[in-house]
Amino acid sequence: xxxxxxxxxxxxxxxxxxAHAVDVAIDGTHQRGxxxxxxxxxxxxxLLDAGADPAPGLEIxxxxxxxxxxxxxxxxxxRR
Numbered sequence: 845x846x847x848x849x850x851x852x853x854x855x856x857x858x859x860x861x862x863a864h865a866v867d868v869a870i871d872g873t874h875q876r877g878x879x880x881x882x883x884x885x886x887x888x889x890x891l892l893d894a895g896a897d898p899a900p901g902l903e904i905x906x907x908x909x910x911x912x913x914x915x916x917x918x919x920x921x922x923r924r
Contacts, residue, residue: 852896862891863900866917870908885916892920 846852853860859867865887873883892898898917905913 846890846894852891852894859904860896860900862888862896862898863904865891866901866904866910866913870905870910870913874908880910881912883910883912885913888913888916889920892917 850861852862856864869883869885869888870880873880888901892901898921902914902917905917
């Protein structure tokens, strides 16, 4: 859908698609009892590469204190 012009900043409740992806990735990893370094980031990276505003996702990642996701988002910000 991204290649068809999906709105990367559309909010569902208070969450953008990126913020939702960050929340699901981190919380799902935690609920499965997996190591925080195992958080899957492919959807997060896809949204960032497509131009999603990193700020909402970064806010969620900081709330979880997820070093891996914070690094993925801040690295993407530097590439822009």
